[in-house]
Amino acid sequence: MLFRSNTSTQRKQANDPRNQFTCLRCVLVLTLFGWHSCTNQAHAHKPSDSYLKITGGGEQLAVQWDIALKDLEFLIGLDTNHDGDITWGELKSKRESIADYALDRLEMSADGIACNLRVAELLVTQHSDGAYAVLQLEADGPGDATLIEINYDLLFELDPTHRGLVLYNNGSVSSTHVLSPNSRMLELRTSDTSLWSTLRDYIWEGIWHIWIGFDHILFLISLLIPAVLVRQQGQWEPVEAFRPASKEVLKIVTVFTIAHSITLWLAVMEYVTLPGWIVEATIAFSIIVTSVNNLWPVLPLSGWMIAFAFGLVHGFGFANVLLDLGLSSAALAVSLFGFNVGVELGQLAIVLVFLPIAYALRGTKFYELVILKAGSVVIAIIAALWMIERIGNYAILPF
Amino acid sequence: MGFFSLRSVSASTYHWGNVEYTKRPGCLVDQFSVNLRVHCGSNNDPPLEIASHCDCFAYLLKFCTTSVMNPTARIPSRTRTLPSLSLCASLLLLLALARCASAAEPYLPSDDNEVLETLPRSLLSGGDELTSMRQQLADDPKNLDLARTVASRYLQMGKQDGDPRFYGYARAALGPWWDAADAPADILKLRAKLKETDHDYDEALADLWQFVKQEPRDAQAWIEISNILRVQGKYDEALEARNKLSEFARSVEIMYSNVPLLAVTGNAEAALDLIQQKLPEARQRYPGTVPWMLTMRAEISRALGRDEQAEESYLEGLGDDPGPSYLMRAYTDFLLDRDRANEALELVRDHTADTGSLLRAAIAAKQVGDEKLADEYQSQLENRFQEIRLRGSEPHGRFESRYALELENVPLLALELAQKNWQKQKEARDTRNLLEAAIAAKRPDAAKPVIEFLEKYGTQDVQFDKLLNQIEGK
Numbered sequence: 001m002l003f004r005s006n007t008s009t010q011r012k013q014a015n016d017p018r019n020q021f022t023c024l025r026c027v028l029v030l031t032l033f034g035w036h037s038c039t040n041q042a043h044a045h046k047p048s049d050s051y052l053k054i055t056g057g058g059e060q061l062a063v064q065w066d067i068a069l070k071d072l073e074f075l076i077g078l079d080t081n082h083d084g085d086i087t088w089g090e091l092k093s094k095r096e097s098i099a100d101y102a103l104d105r106l107e108m109s110a111d112g113i114a115c116n117l118r119v120a121e122l123l124v125t126q127h128s129d130g131a132y133a134v135l136q137l138e139a140d141g142p143g144d145a146t147l148i149e150i151n152y153d154l155l156f157e158l159d160p161t162h163r164g165l166v167l168y169n170n171g172s173v174s175s176t177h178v179l180s181p182n183s184r185m186l187e188l189r190t191s192d193t194s195l196w197s198t199l200r201d202y203i204w205e206g207i208w209h210i211w212i213g214f215d216h217i218l219f220l221i222s223l224l225i226p227a228v229l230v231r232q233q234g235q236w237e238p239v240e241a242f243r244p245a246s247k248e249v250l251k252i253v254t255v256f257t258i259a260h261s262i263t264l265w266l267a268v269m270e271y272v273t274l275p276g277w278i279v280e281a282t283i284a285f286s287i288i289v290t291s292v293n294n295l296w297p298v299l300p301l302s303g304w305m306i307a308f309a310f311g312l313v314h315g316f317g318f319a320n321v322l323l324d325l326g327l328s329s330a331a332l333a334v335s336l337f338g339f340n341v342g343v344e345l346g347q348l349a350i351v352l353v354f355l356p357i358a359y360a361l362r363g364t365k366f367y368e369l370v371i372l373k374a375g376s377v378v379i380a381i382i383a384a385l386w387m388i389e390r391i392g393n394y395a396i397l398p399f
Numbered sequence: 400m401g402f403f404s405l406r407s408v409s410a411s412t413y414h415w416g417n418v419e420y421t422k423r424p425g426c427l428v429d430q431f432s433v434n435l436r437v438h439c440g441s442n443n444d445p446p447l448e449i450a451s452h453c454d455c456f457a458y459l460l461k462f463c464t465t466s467v468m469n470p471t472a473r474i475p476s477r478t479r480t481l482p483s484l485s486l487c488a489s490l491l492l493l494l495a496l497a498r499c500a501s502a503a504e505p506y507l508p509s510d511d512n513e514v515l516e517t518l519p520r521s522l523l524s525g526g527d528e529l530t531s532m533r534q535q536l537a538d539d540p541k542n543l544d545l546a547r548t549v550a551s552r553y554l555q556m557g558k559q560d561g562d563p564r565f566y567g568y569a570r571a572a573l574g575p576w577w578d579a580a581d582a583p584a585d586i587l588k589l590r591a592k593l594k595e596t597d598h599d600y601d602e603a604l605a606d607l608w609q610f611v612k613q614e615p616r617d618a619q620a621w622i623e624i625s626n627i628l629r630v631q632g633k634y635d636e637a638l639e640a641r642n643k644l645s646e647f648a649r650s651v652e653i654m655y656s657n658v659p660l661l662a663v664t665g666n667a668e669a670a671l672d673l674i675q676q677k678l679p680e681a682r683q684r685y686p687g688t689v690p691w692m693l694t695m696r697a698e699i700s701r702a703l704g705r706d707e708q709a710e711e712s713y714l715e716g717l718g719d720d721p722g723p724s725y726l727m728r729a730y731t732d733f734l735l736d737r738d739r740a741n742e743a744l745e746l747v748r749d750h751t752a753d754t755g756s757l758l759r760a761a762i763a764a765k766q767v768g769d770e771k772l773a774d775e776y777q778s779q780l781e782n783r784f785q786e787i788r789l790r791g792s793e794p795h796g797r798f799e800s801r802y803a804l805e806l807e808n809v810p811l812l813a814l815e816l817a818q819k820n821w822q823k824q825k826e827a828r829d830t831r832n833l834l835e836a837a838i839a840a841k842r843p844d845a846a847k848p849v850i851e852f853l854e855k856y857g858t859q860d861v862q863f864d865k866l867l868n869q870i871e872g873k
Binding site: 046047048049064066069070071073074079084085086087088089091092121123124125126127128129130131134136157158159160161162163165176178180 | 503504505506507508510511512513514515516517518520533562563564566567568570571574577779782783785786787789790791792
């Protein structure tokens with residue numbers, strides 16, 4: 001709860017020789033409180049920024065650079081008659097010095113070729129903290145440049161809180177970037193690379209979804225448990241070699257992938273939509289069925305057929321995740337593909353961990369009793385609880 | 400026009416409505432129109448309508464700036480994995496808040512005499528001398544005396560004009576020592592002030608603690624320490640600092656630390672007495688301290704429910720030609736709370752360069768029913784917030800939360816912002832913002848830590864009592 005110190009009082013006091021000592025102390029304390037008042041005052045304005053608007057899409061790159069008059073006053077001195085007001089006449093008369101000073105501190109290149117920058121017009125605009133000089137620049141770079149490099153060095157030496165704000169727009173892609181004393185260079189990649197980063201991001205999302213999606217992991221594991229065994233005369237027997245086991249696994253995973261890719265695509269394109277809870281509950285049901293089938297193989301279906309049938313359901317589950325992430329038609333194919341690749345990579349990771357262990361243990365009692373039997377029971381119970389949760393909208397399990 | 404959906408942040412907790420994406424000419428960045436619905440709890444509960452079709456700015460979402468700007472908008476996985484879904488909620492609610500910054504179109508002035516900008520007076524007097532000192536410093540950046548002089552001069556100018564640019568220049572002068580752990584004592588003190596102006600309280604305190612180790616009898620530093628701690632709500636530690644100060648300082652210095660602390664720790668009467676006792680002497684001998692004392696007297700009287708005495712102090716403190724100040728903002732709130740919006744508007748309408756005054760002007764105009772003026776102020780405020788965000792900073796939470804509550808009417812967001820701000824600072828206005836937002840958002844649970852805090856220190860404030868009664872349903 002403080003105030004802004006009254007400076008005229010300070011000055012009056014300081015001029016009064018009778019009170020020199022007391023005054024000094026007061027000024028000290030007052031100064032302090034004036035400073036401290038900033039915590040209450042918050043910023044009346046913001047610190048210094050310049051706005052570098054780059055517009056692509058046309059024949060040539062168009063660049064507009066807004067620099068605060070207060071900054072130019074500090075850098076060059078605009079108020080030639082020292083009356084405290086900066087007029088248009090004063091600004092106009094400094095056009096050459098402003099252009100020289102500013103362009104000395106900005107380098108731009110388009111697709112690796114340095115742009116020749118020239119001030120075509122000097123205008124004025126307002127930002128939230130006051131008036132700005134607008135330098136309309138002619139840059140001889142092509143409007144469809146895919147890589148724009150910027151090297152910016154305005155004011156940083158004099159004001160480390162200054163920021164250069166780059167606003168790029170080419171009609172379909174726009175982005176903003178902040179240049180600071182610690183990052184004065186910018187490599188601005190326009191549209192093409194955004195597809196790459198979209199792809200990369202969605203691959204990562206796919207992997208991540210498998211990693212946090214316990215239901216998919218459990219489904220996959222309950223499908224994989226019997227893959228290192230063969231059913232002979234009502235008994236599970238270990239497979240003899242690694243090759244047939246891995247072949248079986250490959251078949252299961254591939255079929256699962258094909259199935260869920262089909263429904264993922266159908267759902268994302270909105271050809272088929274199913275209510276979320278039905279999909280989620282059916283996914284839980286699919287886990288129950290596969291794990292029970294491991295205990296009592298009653299289904300007249302082999303592993304890959306189950307994988308296909310239920311893969312269709314899991315695809316709808318993936319689709320809900322993908323829709324929640326947000327999609328646009330522009331990058332739909334890329335994100336769909338990326339997400340799918342990510343899901344496969346996630347599955348592959350599980351297989352790579354699971355298969356060698358399962359293969360090594362396949363002949364043991366431990367594998368038959370603990371992993372196959374007890375494991376399947378546990379998985380079935382968890383899945384059953386999921387199913388109840390998802391139908392009834394309760395929360396039972398912590399995951 | 401693009402389209403994307405941000406339908407759910409987490410499968411069962413928050414579901415979002417559709418977000419429509421459009422580009423409009425004249426905007427700095429693309430604009431979004433949003434229709435947000437939040438489902439809290441089970442899927443079957445009716446959605447809570449948060450905002451419908453309000454225009455907004457993409458870059459608000461600091462975390463997902465580039466991805467939201469691209470049509471392939473998505474929330475980064477990082478935020479989804481955070482346990483705090485409320486963070487996600489606030490992120491998207493922020494989206495709902497923003498509007499298009501109407502960055503004016505560049506124009507060609509027709510008259511050479513058109514005044515484009517008025518420079519701060521402080522630059523005129525002594526500006527040249529400072530410039531030459533700065534140039535000297537550029538040649539000899541490690542000249543301690545020169546750096547100290549230049550930095551403190553710019554600090555003072557920043558304080559007088561409220562333009563943070565000057566703090567930037569001060570910081571540049573301290574450049575060689577800015578990150579140095581073993582900076583000289585004088586530099587530490589200046590550095591602390593700069594960090595404090597940036598609301599970087601912990602860092603500022605670290606510098607001050609280091610400073611008082613070297614200069615244990617520096618009253619200014621101890622006052623500063625106790626004040627920062629008080630602003631942070633660490634009253635026990637602030638009282639300790641005050642005790643340290645009392646060991647050696649003069650009574651007028653101790654008063655600076657003591658009065659505001661007594662006021663918030665259940666001894667408001669004693670604080671008032673102390674001011675009354677010191678005021679006659681101050682009027683005579685240190686007239687410069689009087690406005691501060693009047694401010695304190697006004698605020699403490701208000702908190703104790705003595706409106707008449709409070710108003711008297713507000714008016715005396717403001718004097719004949721008030722500039723924007725803490726006192727002015729406090730008095731404006733006083734008027735707004737008493738349905739005197741007309742007077743409030745008169746008080747602040749010429750000082751809207753100050754963001755706190757602009758905020759109150761917008762609220763007052765809205766209360767008066769002058770929608771056109773309210774809209775104008777509101778868009779100016781939005782513009783300021785957006786340009787601050789664009790540079791990667793955050794607007795002051797105290798202003799932003801109040802803006803969300805009283806102007807945008809988005810209580811959930813206001814609550815998020817108020818809570819975040821309250822983690823940083825706990826002055827009366829911060830506390831009040833949180834309580835009011837908790838009431839409006841129907842989230843009394845959110846007020847619990849605040850209530851505990853107020854009870855612990857026995858803070859007296861009739862305004863809080865009113866709000867607490869509302870929360871407890873009395």
